[in-house]
Amino acid sequence: xxxxLLIEHAAVPGITTYEVYRKHGGYAxxxxxxxxxxxxxxxxxxxxxxxxGRGGAGFPTGMKWSFLAKPExxxxxxxxxxxxxxxxxxKDRYLMEKLPHLLIEGMITSSYALGARRSYIYIRGxxxxxxxxxxxxxxxxxxxxxxxxxxxxxxxxLDLVVTPGGGAYICGEETALIESLEGKRGNPRMKPPxxxxxxxxxxxxxxxxxxxxxxxxxxxNEGGEAYAAIGIExxxxxxxxxxxxxxxxxxxxxxxxGLSVEEFIYGDDYCRGIANGKxxxxxxxxGSSVPILPHYLVTKTAAGTDRLMTYESLxxxxxxxxxxxxxGGFIVFDEDQCIVRNTWxxxxxxxxxxxxxxxxxxxxxxxxxxxxxxxxxxxxxxEDISLLEEINKKIEGNTICPxxxxxxxxxxxxxxxxxxEFEWHVKSPQEAQTRNYGLIQVPLEA
Amino acid sequence: xxxxxxxxxxxxxxxxTTILNAARQAGGELVPPAMxxxxxxPGTGGKCRTCLVEVAAGSTADPRPMPKxxxxxxxxxxxxxxxxxxxxxxVQTNRGGVVEFLLVNHxxxxxxxxQAGECHLQDLGYEHGSAKTRYREERRTxxxxxxxxxxxxxxxxxxxxxxxxxxxxxxxxxxxHGVLHRGEHAEISTYIENAIDNDFxxxxxxxxxxxxxxxxxxxxxxxxxxxKPYEAECACDKCSGKxxxxxxxxxxxxxxxRKDKYGExxxxxxxxxWICNDCRYDKKDPSKWNLIGPRKIDRHxxxxxxxxxxxxxxxxxxxx
Numbered sequence: 001x002x003x004x005l006l007i008e009h010a011a012v013p014g015i016t017t018y019e020v021y022r023k024h025g026g027y028a029x030x031x032x033x034x035x036x037x038x039x040x041x042x043x044x045x046x047x048x049x050x051x052x053g054r055g056g057a058g059f060p061t062g063m064k065w066s067f068l069a070k071p072e073x074x075x076x077x078x079x080x081x082x083x084x085x086x087x088x089x090x091k092d093r094y095l096m097e098k099l100p101h102l103l104i105e106g107m108i109t110s111s112y113a114l115g116a117r118r119s120y121i122y123i124r125g126x127x128x129x130x131x132x133x134x135x136x137x138x139x140x141x142x143x144x145x146x147x148x149x150x151x152x153x154x155x156x157x158l159d160l161v162v163t164p165g166g167g168a169y170i171c172g173e174e175t176a177l178i179e180s181l182e183g184k185r186g187n188p189r190m191k192p193p194x195x196x197x198x199x200x201x202x203x204x205x206x207x208x209x210x211x212x213x214x215x216x217x218x219x220x221n222e223g224g225e226a227y228a229a230i231g232i233e234x235x236x237x238x239x240x241x242x243x244x245x246x247x248x249x250x251x252x253x254x255x256x257x258g259l260s261v262e263e264f265i266y267g268d269d270y271c272r273g274i275a276n277g278k279x280x281x282x283x284x285x286x287g288s289s290v291p292i293l294p295h296y297l298v299t300k301t302a303a304g305t306d307r308l309m310t311y312e313s314l315x316x317x318x319x320x321x322x323x324x325x326x327x328g329g330f331i332v333f334d335e336d337q338c339i340v341r342n343t344w345x346x347x348x349x350x351x352x353x354x355x356x357x358x359x360x361x362x363x364x365x366x367x368x369x370x371x372x373x374x375x376x377x378x379x380x381x382x383e384d385i386s387l388l389e390e391i392n393k394k395i396e397g398n399t400i401c402p403x404x405x406x407x408x409x410x411x412x413x414x415x416x417x418x419x420x421e422f423e424w425h426v427k428s429p430q431e432a433q434t435r436n437y438g439l440i441q442v443p444l445e446a
Numbered sequence: 447x448x449x450x451x452x453x454x455x456x457x458x459x460x461x462x463t464t465i466l467n468a469a470r471q472a473g474g475e476l477v478p479p480a481m482x483x484x485x486x487x488p489g490t491g492g493k494c495r496t497c498l499v500e501v502a503a504g505s506t507a508d509p510r511p512m513p514k515x516x517x518x519x520x521x522x523x524x525x526x527x528x529x530x531x532x533x534x535x536x537v538q539t540n541r542g543g544v545v546e547f548l549l550v551n552h553x554x555x556x557x558x559x560x561q562a563g564e565c566h567l568q569d570l571g572y573e574h575g576s577a578k579t580r581y582r583e584e585r586r587t588x589x590x591x592x593x594x595x596x597x598x599x600x601x602x603x604x605x606x607x608x609x610x611x612x613x614x615x616x617x618x619x620x621x622x623h624g625v626l627h628r629g630e631h632a633e634i635s636t637y638i639e640n641a642i643d644n645d646f647x648x649x650x651x652x653x654x655x656x657x658x659x660x661x662x663x664x665x666x667x668x669x670x671x672x673x674k675p676y677e678a679e680c681a682c683d684k685c686s687g688k689x690x691x692x693x694x695x696x697x698x699x700x701x702x703x704r705k706d707k708y709g710e711x712x713x714x715x716x717x718x719x720w721i722c723n724d725c726r727y728d729k730k731d732p733s734k735w736n737l738i739g740p741r742k743i744d745r746h747x748x749x750x751x752x753x754x755x756x757x758x759x760x761x762x763x764x765x766x
Contacts, residue, residue, distance in 0.1 A: 168628065185625065190492040190520040356606060356625070356632030358493045363547035366630035370583040387580055394543030397514040398495050 002256045002269075003230065005218040005238045006211070010098040016133060018140035021101040027146055029109045029220035034154040037220075042113035046216060048224030050236035055081060055172075055209030056287060056327040057402075058311050061216075067196040068114055069204040077205045078116040079181065080107060080213050082123040082130075083165050083172040087288040087349055088329030091240035092210035094252040096123075096130045099214075100137035104160065106213035108146060109220050111158050114206055118159045122177050125167035134162050169353035173401045174207035175199075176355065187357045188401035209327075211240055231257035235310035239325070245283075245332035248272035261285070261307045261314075262299040265332065278334035282417070285314050286326020288346045289406030291413030292339070293323050319413065340425050340432075343414040344372035350407035361404040364395040368411055375422060378429025385422050389415055448525035452476050452499075453533050465518035465529055466497055470708065477708075478531050479541075479573075481548070481566055481655045482607035483519035486711055486718045490612050491519035494605065495544045496570060500537050503528040515540055542574040550581045551630070552656070553602045561657030563670040566709060567605065586630055593623070593635075594642040596662045596727045597651060601633050604658035610634060610650035617720060618644035634658070645684055648726040652703045652711060663727050664700035673699055675741035680734055684722035688714055690741050691732075698730045704741070 014020040021027075033042050047062030068076060080103065084092040096103055103121070111119045123131050138160055141147045149157045163181055165171045171180045175189035178200045199205025215237060219227045228236045235257040241264070244250045249272045255264065265280070266273045274280050283298045284290060301307050302321035307314065309325070316322045333342065351369035356362045368391050374380045388411060396408040415422060425432040447458045450468050453476040459468040467485065469477045478499055483491030491497075497519045501512040506526030515537060518529070531537055549571060556562040588601035606625070611634070614623030623636045636642050651659045673692040678701075680687045692700045703711040703721045712719055729735065 170628070190517070192522070351629055354629035356627070356629045357608075358495050359544055359547045359605065360495055362606065362629060362632065363550040367547075367550055367581065367583070374583075390543075394540060394547065398498060398540055398544065400492055400517075 029217045045224035049219045049227040054211035078119040079207045080121040085169040088331040089287045089327045090242045121162045170355045241328040243330045246334035282333040284331040287329030290324040290326040294417040339418040361399045450523040452529040487612040500530040500534040545574040559657040566655040609653040617646040648723045677738040678735040686719045
């Protein structure tokens with residue numbers, strides 16, 4: 001069984017309270033960092049650990065931290081991005097719900113490393129009940145001297161604030177999150193300037209995912225090198241994967257990066273295979289915005305090697321035959337699922353969540369959604385498929401924030417790998433309405 | 447000073463200048479179009495994506511090309527940067543794509559739109575658009591609403607450039623004008639349809655690149671190309687009083703601010719010459735204005751005659 005660094009104690013009764021959490025080794029990283037390490041040393045440990053941002057982009061956290069501008073006399077901020085709203089991703093919710101003190105501990109240690117005196121947790125509006133859990137935990141941390149003035153006698157002060165968003169997916173984008181946190185409409189900002197130079201209230205700001213911040217705790221406790229020893233190459237440490245779809249045992253799993261995809265889907269410790277004895281048809285390995293993989297590319301790469309749960313291996317083959325680890329929203333489709341319908345569903349989500357600021361995303365996502373709706377409901381033409389591809393190309397890379405790309409990739413990949421299914425929807429609309437394309441015409445591997 | 451090369455033309459500009467402004471200093475064909483950027487309104491730009499350009503070399507220090515097309519209005523130029531606008535096939539295709547997106551929900555009611563003839567979207571559509579739309583679905587529609595006594599909002603025509611939001615935020619004191627909803631459903635509104643009552647609210651009409659915000663005192667009175675623009679001034683204690691009056695015979699049909707070739711209000715005596723609502727709506731009597739002389743319109747629109755004819759001759763692609 002793999003080591004669990006984050007959610008080891010998630011099942012302990014009462015772990016949401018300060019006493020129980022402290023009994024299980026909680027807040028050790030705060031003590032270690034504040035009493036024995038300088039902020040630079042903490043940043044150095046995180047750099048050594050090779051931790052990569054767990055929110056989706058996979059940018060090295062230590063590097064992000066070292067980019068933070070540190071002008072004299074200007075406040076700096078750490079903002080935790082708890083606006084988890086990617087379809088298929090629910091790891092942060094699990095982590096905050098079960099282990100609120102782990103996030104707070106990570107926030108204190110990380111804020112200390114960055115020299116932030118006022119840090120924020122921006123939580124998704126729908127997670128109101130988690131907001132209450134976190135607020136209770138923060139009150140406990142204040143009462144026990146882990147937050148507030150002069151933490152553990154080190155002379156370091158920190159205030160931690162939880163703010164709920166209004167429930168917009170776009171506010172998970174770091175600059176939109178900052179705008180929303182400032183009380184404005186959550187539109188992404190133009191970059192440059194990057195938040196590391198000019199972020200919240202115009203001050204240098206670091207925005208990190210919940211899981212990235214939580215991962216700082218084991219990194220400080222055990223040292224960056226010990227953390228880097230887990231995993232393969234540049235994918236180090238453990239990662240929470242939210243497995244959903246037609247699996248025997250869906251749920252949140254903490255895996256050591258480098259686990260094979262086959263083991264993750266079929267292994268007894270993990271998802272235990274496809275539900276109801278069906279066959280695997282496709283898989284979206286990193287949340288709805290990453291390209292979908294057909295069954296023959298899920299466990300093996302195009303080159304024939306085993307596909308592993310790492311940033312590199314899942315991206316092997318580029319977008320032609322690979323995907324991305326993304327935020328770890330592992331969605332599995334069995335043979336009965338309709339890819340066109342699913343693609344339409346994703347497109348509908350992005351059309352709904354586009355902020356409407358820049359034109360390719362605003363008009364393009366809505367257009368794609370309508371064309372896909374037509375295809376799915378038997379009113380499409382073959383030109384619509386190539387039209388979709390063209391709309392895709394015009395959105396991708398031309399938008400302010402990555403939402404445009406996130407909306408374009410799944411559609412592009414679905415057409416790339418399942419074009420025959422799209423064509424079948426056009427050619428036999430009646431049939432497409434009543435039964436599923438399934439795997440009938442896709443040769444299964446032995 | 448730093449040196450940038452745009453479409454093989456070398457330009458020297460001050461550090462921190464954006465690519466678009468650098469191009470404007472050089473002028474001519476190499477200037478990317480801008481639907482949302484308005485140099486007189488800080489914070490605008492980056493939204494419409496029509497000004498996308500290709501950066502073939504980032505700078506002398508880091509000559510790698512930028513992987514994505516960048517918005518020239520919000521990307522600062524660097525020393526030794528090589529930018530491709532007209533010369534880049536990729537830019538032209540993607541700009542065409544952006545224009546297509548802008549036209550997806552645009553009603554194309556130019557025959558009855560007051561902006562026709564001085565509309566940036568018309569110009570862009572003419573340059574990059576195709577004769578037929580590929581959009582088969584229903585367009586989003588809104589009913590026209592009155593915002594303020596003198597401004598009519600046709601949300602159908604709006605391309606959400608946010609320029610009027612910037613005017614409302616920066617020129618008027620109440621923040622009641624903004625964007626509601628998101629995505630395709632986003633709409634400009636005064637919160638919620640609260641009439642804007644401010645001396646400078648009329649400038650929204652001038653900054654609007656399309657016909658979404660129109661002057662109620664001029665609506666449906668005349669096509670702009672039938673009117674003669676005159677530079678005029680009047681004594682006004684609220685604004686500069688420097689405007690353009692649009693006349694037909696001895697009658698003033700409308701009053702606008704003086705706009706340069708990029709459709710932006712001119713800077714006169716170091717101040718942006720916004721005009722107040724009194725000058726714009728109420729001074730329609732020629733005796734109140736001191737007419738200086740005919741106003742030259744050098745923006746490429748139907749007002750500057752002959753522009754489209756020559757274009758058509760040189761570009762057989764456009765005759766379909």
